[in-house]
Each structure stands twice: as C-alpha cells, then as structure tokens.
Amino acid sequence: MGFKVKDISLADQGKLKIEWAENHMPVVVGLRKLCEEKKVFEGKRISAVLHVTKETAALVRSLKFCGAEVYLAGSNPLSTQDDVAAALAQEGINVYAWKGETEEEYWWAIKKIIEEGDPDLVIDDGGDLHATIHKEYPKLAEKIIGGTEETTTGVIRLKAMEKEGVLKYPVIAVNDAFTKFLFDNRYGTGQSTIDGILRATNILLAGKVAVVAGYGWVGRGIAMRLRGMGARVVVTEVNPLRALEAVHDGFDVMRMDDAAKIGDLFVTATGNIHVIRKEHILKMKDGAILANAGHFNVEIDVKALEEIAISKRRIRPYVDEYKLPDGRRIYLLAEGRLVNLVAAEGHPSEVMDMSFANQFLSLKYLLEKAGELAPKVYKVPAEIDEEVARRKLEAMGIKIDSLTEEQVRYLNSW
Template sequence: MSETGRDEPYPPVTEHLDDPEAAAEEGRRKMEWALQHMPILTELRAEFESERPLDGQTVGMAMHVEAKTANLVELLAVGGADVAITGCNPLSTHDDVSAALDANDSVTSYAVRGVDDDDYYAAIESVIGHEPTITVDDGMDMVAAIHEEYPELIDSILGGCEETTTGVHRLRAMDDDGALEYPVFAVNDTPMKRLFDNVHGTGEASLATIAMTTNLSWAGKDVVVAGYGYCGKGVAGKAAGQNANVIVCEVDPRKALEAHMEGYDVMPMAEAAEVGDVFLTTTGNRDVITEEHFEKMGDGVLLANAGHFDVEINLEQLDEMAADRYEARDGVEAYEMDDGRRLNVLAEGRLVNLAAPIALGHPAEVMDQSFGVQAVCVRELVENDAEYDAGVYDVPDELDREVAEIKLDAEGVGFDGLSEEQREYMGSWQHGT
C-alpha cells in the first residue's frame, strides 16, 4: 500500500477519460499552436534530438500541465529521457494536453484536472515510482515528497530544477535547515525567468483571465496588488496600463518605497480593504487577506490570487462569515454576507491565470524563455553533475545568456558585444581616472 493509503498506484490520465484518443488529438493541436511561438524550444529541440544529452535519464515532473509545458516535456523526451509528469495544481491541468503527452511512448502523464488532495499526492507518488534521476518542480511538492517519504531514491538523483517563487522559497528554507540532500537550480531566480515570466507573464495572464472570467473592465477600478516583487510589479504595471488606479500593499519597507516612487498608492491592507474593487495577491505567503479585511470590503469586490498556493486569501474565514455561497459565474463564487454584501472569489482562490475555467496560463512567447532555461539546466545536471553538491544553485550565467541569445536571434534583434579592451577594463581593479 502506498503512503497515501491506496492499494494500487494512481493510474495515468488515459484511464480517467471517456475518449482519450479524441482528447489527445485536441491536446496535440494546442501543443502545435504553442510551439509555433516558442522559437527557443524549437531550436533546442533540434539540438537535443541530434545530440540526445539525456539518454538513460528519467525525469520526474510536477508542473502545470498545459500546452507550453507539454512542449518542454517532449523536448526532454526527444533528448533521450523517459519522462513522468503530473500536475502541480489541481485546477491547472488541461486533460486533453495530458492525454496527448501520455500518448508519447517516452512520456507517462498522471495529471488530471480537478482531483482532490488525496489523488493529487497519489499522482505525485506515481511519478516518483518511476525513480527519477532528475526532478523538475513548480512549487517543490515533488522534492518534498521524495525527501520525506522516499529518501532511498536520493542517492540516484543527479539534481532538480524549480520553476516558481514559492518553490524556491521553500527550497532555500529547506537548505538552510540542512535538509536538502541534492542540488536544485533556482530557475525562478534567473533573469531570463523572473524579468519576463514573473513580470510580463503573470501581469498579462492574470489580468486577461480575470477580465475574461468576469466580463468586467479594468478602467477606473481601484486594484489592490498585494506584494511588490516581480509578479506584483507586473500586475501593477499592466493594470495601470489599462487605466486602473493601483494600490500596493507590502511588508518590506524598501519594496513599499519602490512602489511609492513608481507612482502607486501604498497602504496597509486594512486600509486598502475599504477602497479596493479588485484584490490580487502575489506574495507566496498565507493569510494576506483575512477576516478583518473582508469585514471592510464593499459589495461586488473581486478576490483573486496570482501566487502559487491557495492560502493567500483565507477562504475558511470567508466561508464562516458568509450567510450564503453560490456560483455567480463560471469560475466565480459569491460569498454573501449578512448585510447583503457579495465578495466574489475567482478560481477557488487558486492561481487565477491557470485555475480559472477559461485560463490559458502565461503567453507562449514568455514560457518559451522559462522552459528554455529549464531544458538547459536539465542538460547541465546530466553533463556536469559532479560539480554540484546538495543545495540551491543559481542558474549558471552562461546558460541564461544562451537562452537569451537564441531568443534575440529568433526575433531578428542584434546586440553589441564587449571588445577585448573593454573586457580587460571591466575585469581590472587597477584602472583609475
């Protein structure tokens, strides 16, 4: 019996679908559309297929299983790896894409949309059952499960990659405690990820999903952005660009000052709760919006989360306060208070740009960059695993630059380089005025 109490391993996605072949055909169509707009993965695919740098490796993944991710999965597969994947969020999986992946002889997909907590973790166990030599995570759930429940596998794991802010925070805490026992690249923290995926991807995808889900405009609304990291900056900037009035809530005085000097109103959440029309959390922390804030909010507010886990808005407290709760629109749940106010929660408080019913995630061009970094980091772990002891590592700068150069070349954009004299000047401490 498994750690979750199941007598049998959690089955692949095709056993959950009525017509897996039709689903796979539709998923393949989505993947091919995305790949047209992913020149980095296209170029790396040619390289990986020719050189097969991942021969003999097994990659275990817990990611958002949708079209862009699927193209990363198949890139690793054509590079020689056997890949097992499941979702990293119960509502972000596209079942048709998952079915398309499972139809690939080198890939097994356990990702199914809408699973409960037990099946979510059982699917992770099924991926781990493939005994991965490399892990690729979005939120660190797989790394945690391996360390807590399957430590006997650690000696055979070369390393891992972590995609998102929340996962990197968890990994660094684990590393600080001396509990992380294999090397992991903090893909989230490298410039080719955080400057584009976190800023443009989160900003554009979150706002677009909210607008499509609600059929409401941003213009003239008071939009409260909780957190002013890279994701919060992206949301704030994109909302301001659509003529919203942006309010930033922060706990770090430097980030609060930065938001203030960039022209946004900055105030505590207790004050913002009284004036906000839309609240969007981007902190990666829990209990950002709680009972004391719900009590002050006006009728019709929208509550959404662009952080990883569904803990930023305290829905248990909101549910206890509500006199009634009902589906106002597909993907929008209204919590009606005793005084008649309605507080509307999008996508069950989960990652709104992936978990809402019509959500498509970040734009393909943006995820091309993040997944390009993932691919070259997996290649690095295989080719140079002896160089990395247990711990969290920044992505090597030359790998980040490699991905940037592929993107610029695909866009037809030229850029300058340093001369030898300039390199020598920048590398010397002896040059004065």
C-alpha cells in the same frame, strides 16, 4: 507507459494546441533540435510536477525526443489542460493529471510519478515534488542526480530545506534566472493574471480600484498591466524597499487594512499565507472581487470567508459569490487558486519559451556535473542565462553590439 487523464479522445485537439505553442517557442524547439541527435538525456528518467499546459508539453516533448523517459503530474489541481494531457499520453509521456483533481488525487499523482518514475532528475513547480521525495522517499532522494525549481514559492521552501540541512541533492533555482523572473514573473504573470480575471468576470478594469498585495516581480507585472488597462492601482507591502519602489513607480501604497475599504478588485501575489484575512473581508465593499496569483491557495483565507458567509453560490464558471450577514457580496475567483491557470491558459508561450529553455539547459548542466555538486540550492549559471537571452534575441531577429578588444581591456583595467 502508463497514464491517467480526463479523456484520451481529446488528444487531437491537444496536439493542435501544442503545435501552436511550439510555433511560438523557438528557443526550446531549437535546443531540442540541437540535442536530439546526440540524445543528451538517453537512459535518464525524469519526473516533473508542472502545470500541464501546452507550453509544458513543449518542454517534456523536447526531453523525450532527447532520450529521456518522462513522468508528469500537475502542480495544481485545477491548472491541467485536459486536451494537452491526452495528447502527451498518446505521445508516450507518462502523464497523471486532469483538471478538477481532489487533494487526495493530486497527491496520488505526485507519488505515482515518484514510485513509477524512479527518477534520476526531477523538475518541480512549487516544491511539492521535492518535499514529498525528501519526506517519504529518502533512499530515492540520495540517488537523484539533481533537480530544478520553477517558481518563487518552491525556491523559498528549498532554501529552508538547505538551511535545515535536510536537502539531499543539488537543485537549480530556475526561478532566479534573469531570463525567467524578469519576463515570466513580470510579463507572463502580469498579462495572464489579467486574462484570467477578465475571462472569469468580464468586468471593466478602467476606473476600478485594484489592490495588488505584494510588489515582487509578479506583483510589479500585475500592477503595471492593471494600470495599463485604466485601473487605479493600490499596492500593499511588508518590505520597505519594495514599498518605496512602488511609490516611486507611481502607485498608491497603504496597509491592507486601509486598502480593504476602498478596493473593487484584490489580487494577491506574495507567496505567503493569509494576506487577505477575515478582518479585511469584513471591511470590503459590496461586490469586491478576490483573486490570487500566488502558487498556493493560501493567500486568501478562504476558510474564514466560508465561515462568515451566510450563503455561497457559483454565479459564473470560476466565480463564487459569498453573501455576508449584512447583505454585502464578496466574489472569489478560481476558488482562491492561481487565477491565470484556472480561469485562463497561463502564461503566453513566448515567455515560457525562456523559462523552459532554462529548465532544459539546467537539467543538461546537472547531468554534466553529476557527482560534483553539493546538495544545495544553486543559481542558474550565468552562461545559461546569457545563452537563453541570446537565442531569444536571435529568434526575434534582433542583433546587438559586442565589446571591442579596447573596450574589454578598459573594463578589466583599474
């Protein structure tokens, strides 16, 4: 076993965090207990690039207890919880992750879990692992049974790979499961993004004009929670259907050009590059705060902000003040990276319970279907989605109705 973490002496603290998470992740823990005796992943090597949090720990520990040898790297240079990484290393997970990695260290860790891990299955969050395997380890890609993808950005990249005919193994888009995006993207990111902003700034949201760029499931969740905290929410969009939905949900919708002039707080959630650009920054009021909730640090043009500022200083942890030539101050949170994972702890355990249950069952499905699936991007099978929902309801003590035979016949008849 190998590892590289910030400080292995933090392991005891990390174990307590993991215990807390697992107490709130009954579906993942239940699946672990179900599959542990059969060792469903016995002899399989799994390499994963995920945010190294207490919730991720619940997933990778479950895979290990069910027989897998797990290799783990962080999917963001600033999102690793160092005490959790130390606890995992002490438990026999091959983990290479620490908070504050340089770009070079970030890519080193990913290559480390590929080369050392020699995986049969891969788990990714953002697509960097899949892309690196295909670009730099093509022979390995040909022998991989399959993989999963956790987030919207990664699914977009994988579908582009499939379209270009370069994808070499089947990938299940866990992000597209109903029990993932309806809850993780909306309620998880909605709450944790607000948590990150408040931990970083301690501002009052009530009365502020908050601009949310993007009205996908992540944007919906953020807008909903900001409104719940009393903010006056503006949505910017490029998709007319989503813009129309935002209007009917009661939000003001306008172009970023116009929103830039009135916003107090800006949150990007699009998965696209340079949503907030130089021309927008130049129109912002003194004290405007910029935060990003998209996977990569490309949504805010940080380079342009650096170029137009005459000074920069770290005014609070994860808050950088940029002074413009006319004296206006713009505040960037978390260096433009995922604010919920850099300045806070990421999604609550309860919502990651469903996301990681999908990961667990999707990997099991890939093993069961080994050699049968073409190298394409697949949806999570409906039976897995429904099983996760059913197990979550049971854990919450909620019972639902079932169809009578008469109702089944009626629905199946024309």
